[in-house]
Amino acid sequence: MSTAKNINITLKIWRQKNTKTKGGIETYKLDNVSTASSFLEMLDQLNEQLVNDRKEPVAFDHDCREGICGSCSLYINGRAHGPDTGITTCQLHMRMFNDGDTIYVEPWRSKAFPVIKDLVVDRTAFDRIQQAGGFVSVNTSGNTIDANSLPVPKDDADKAFMAAACIGCGACVATCKNGSAMLFVGAKVSQYALLPQGKVEATERVLNMVRQMDEEGFGNCTNTGACEIECPKGISLENIARMNREYLKASL
Amino acid sequence: MAKSALLKSSIAKKYWMALTGLFLCLFLVGHLAGNLQLIFGTPLQFNEYALFMTTNPAVKILSYVTYISILFHVVDGFLLTIQNRKARPVGYAKTNPGANSSFSSRNMAVLGTLVLIFIATHMTNFWAKMHFTTMPLQTITIDNGGQVSSFYITSGWGQDRFINVNQVDGENLIIEGNGFYYTKPIKVQFAEGYKDLHKITMDFFRSKEKLFGVIPNEGLFFTIFYVLSMAVLGFHLWHGFQSAFQSLGLNSPKWTPTIHFIGKAFAVLVPFLFAIIPLYIHFTK
Ligand code: HEM
Ligand code: SF4
Ligand code: FES
Numbered sequence: 001m002s003t004a005k006n007i008n009i010t011l012k013i014w015r016q017k018n019t020k021t022k023g024g025i026e027t028y029k030l031d032n033v034s035t036a037s038s039f040l041e042m043l044d045q046l047n048e049q050l051v052n053d054r055k056e057p058v059a060f061d062h063d064c065r066e067g068i069c070g071s072c073s074l075y076i077n078g079r080a081h082g083p084d085t086g087i088t089t090c091q092l093h094m095r096m097f098n099d100g101d102t103i104y105v106e107p108w109r110s111k112a113f114p115v116i117k118d119l120v121v122d123r124t125a126f127d128r129i130q131q132a133g134g135f136v137s138v139n140t141s142g143n144t145i146d147a148n149s150l151p152v153p154k155d156d157a158d159k160a161f162m163a164a165a166c167i168g169c170g171a172c173v174a175t176c177k178n179g180s181a182m183l184f185v186g187a188k189v190s191q192y193a194l195l196p197q198g199k200v201e202a203t204e205r206v207l208n209m210v211r212q213m214d215e216e217g218f219g220n221c222t223n224t225g226a227c228e229i230e231c232p233k234g235i236s237l238e239n240i241a242r243m244n245r246e247y248l249k250a251s252l
Numbered sequence: 253m254a255k256s257a258l259l260k261s262s263i264a265k266k267y268w269m270a271l272t273g274l275f276l277c278l279f280l281v282g283h284l285a286g287n288l289q290l291i292f293g294t295p296l297q298f299n300e301y302a303l304f305m306t307t308n309p310a311v312k313i314l315s316y317v318t319y320i321s322i323l324f325h326v327v328d329g330f331l332l333t334i335q336n337r338k339a340r341p342v343g344y345a346k347t348n349p350g351a352n353s354s355f356s357s358r359n360m361a362v363l364g365t366l367v368l369i370f371i372a373t374h375m376t377n378f379w380a381k382m383h384f385t386t387m388p389l390q391t392i393t394i395d396n397g398g399q400v401s402s403f404y405i406t407s408g409w410g411q412d413r414f415i416n417v418n419q420v421d422g423e424n425l426i427i428e429g430n431g432f433y434y435t436k437p438i439k440v441q442f443a444e445g446y447k448d449l450h451k452i453t454m455d456f457f458r459s460k461e462k463l464f465g466v467i468p469n470e471g472l473f474f475t476i477f478y479v480l481s482m483a484v485l486g487f488h489l490w491h492g493f494q495s496a497f498q499s500l501g502l503n504s505p506k507w508t509p510t511i512h513f514i515g516k517a518f519a520v521l522v523p524f525l526f527a528i529i530p531l532y533i534h535f536t537k
Contacts, residue, residue: 012345012346014345025345075344075346077346077348078344078346078347078348078349078351079348079351079352083351104345104346106344106345106346109340109342109343109344110339110340111338111339111340111341112339175352177336177349177353177358178336178339178340179336179339179340180262180336180339182262210261210262210263211261213262214261214262217338217339218262218339219262219335219336219338219339219340220262220265220266220332220335220336221262221266221499222332222336222357222360222495223357223491223494223495223498223499224352224353224354224357224358224491225352225353225354225357226349226352226353229351229352229353230352237498237503238503238504238505240498240503241498241501241502241503242501242503243263243501244263244266244267244498244499244500244501245501246501247261247263247264248263248267248500248501251264
């Protein structure tokens with residue numbers, strides 16, 4: 001039984017031409033938004049209206065639109081990915097809003113994530129952290145060993161898999177009052193630290209990834225736990241603790 | 253090359269915050285046990301304790317570790333907060349922090365600064381008086397067959413200025429030290445103008461004087477200030493205690509719920525017991 005209806009909303013959206021210019025909040029009225037549409041579809045609808053009015057459409061990131069790529073971002077009404085938990089913005093639906101609502105839409109805010117345009121931010125800082133150590137060096141000269149030939153305890157395999165579920169969306173950074181990337185880095189360190197293949201390079205990995213994280217200008221974790229709640233993939237704070245252990249082990 | 257930065261890196265800062273914070277939690281327990289003698293002990297017991305705390309070499313080392321911990325904790329916390337502010341140069345127009353974090357966890361720096369203000373006030377109130385002013389000590393006068401002399405009371409921690417009170421028997425006591433050694437009971441009487449840390453504390457919270465010549469009833473003022481400060485400390489510990497374990501990497505599904513529980517119990521109980529001391533003093537006699 002569908003209870004979809006149409007609502008009228010007011011949008012307050014961050015507009016910014018490029019990294020260099022100063023941006024600001026613009027207000028838009030959007031009528032007849034179906035509560036069955038997704039948040040991104042609602043933005044598509046707004047952009048159609050803007051184009052028809054011969055105005056610049058709002059730039060925002062998106063790709064898969066099914067919660068697996070991590071492209072979509074957006075800080076909606078004061079929360080990363082909006083008012084729901086365990087979802088990305090493309091999985092947020094307009095049924096979470098009411099007729100007459102005012103909705104703030106802002107880009108991720110972090111020194112390490114500069115705004116490229118409007119709601120699009122540059123998240124290559126995450127790529128550089130990955131490149132600093134988020135990999136396993138494998139000899140690919142024809143004698144690779146089948147991964148399944150190495151026995152892995154079920155519990156470790158599950159935890160590694162749960163850590164590997166991180167899609168690098170950056171919601172943890174966006175929601176953290178300290179702009180800390182430790183949930184992301186903790187997940188990336190953990191997914192290797194728990195597996196035999198990753199143990200070989202464990203020491204350099206954690207030191208290099210943390211150093212890169214600090215160089216990018218992310219803040220220091222104070223364990224508020226906001227990231228864990230806003231993470232679309234339910235990455236646990238245990239991963240930050242594991243990274244802290246790994247870092248201590250590597251430092252001593 | 254991979255390099256660790258055990259002083260500078262973000263994670264190392266967390267270790268130091270956690271280690272110093274947990275040490276300060278231990279300090280609180282010791283300090284509380286001593287202070288509760290103000291309610292449950294005799295004035296002599298409390299003064300003996302105070303003297304022990306200012307003269308015993310082991311306690312001295314411990315007190316320096318405490319000062320250094322506070323210093324490190326404050327400086328590190330300050331650096332941490334500055335860096336974290338810099339990590340988000342442009343803020344959000346609309347925020348909803350209550351949706352995903354506790355009040356305490358978001359305000360550790362402010363709560364910590366208020367605790368620091370309290371520590372500074374508290375140390376001027378008592379510690380500075382104990383260390384830097386010529387505070388008259390609790391003394392006794394001894395009448396040894398017509399030869400009257402006056403002594404400081406102590407349990408004796410190796411200082412020849414002090415005498416060792418071995419046994420109090422009504423008005424008679426057996427003493428040794430400072431070149432004297434009495435085995436036979438001697439008649440003693442407490443010297444006039446008897447004043448000590450116990451009395452200073454009692455007077456402090458009962459004072460009806462004006463503070464800075466403006467705030468009436470400074471005893472009540474300080475009682476309220478101390479109680480509120482303990483509430484602030486409680487909020488700091490509400491988040492801080494369990495946070496320290498997470499910072500040190502101690503998080504497991506098995507133990508974390510217990511650590512959270514102990515942390516919250518600690519955050520309520522310790523500041524509460526501290527707070528009843530000024531309340532008790534102010535509202536009795
Ligand atoms: C008796 C006094 C104090 C005790 C027992 C105490 C205890 C703690 C503990 C256990 C933590 C958690 C450490 C961690 O997260 O790893 C902490 C964090 C913190 N404290 Fe204190 N603290 C005290 C005084 C102060 C003072 C005076 C300040 C600042 C002026 C301060 C500022 C902070 C800050 C900024 C944090 C970081 C927040 C965090 O990482 O969770 N604290 N404190
Ligand atoms: S840890 Fe969660 S919130 Fe952070 S980047 Fe990964 S998926 Fe996104
Ligand atoms: S667009 Fe891919 S996760 Fe939202």
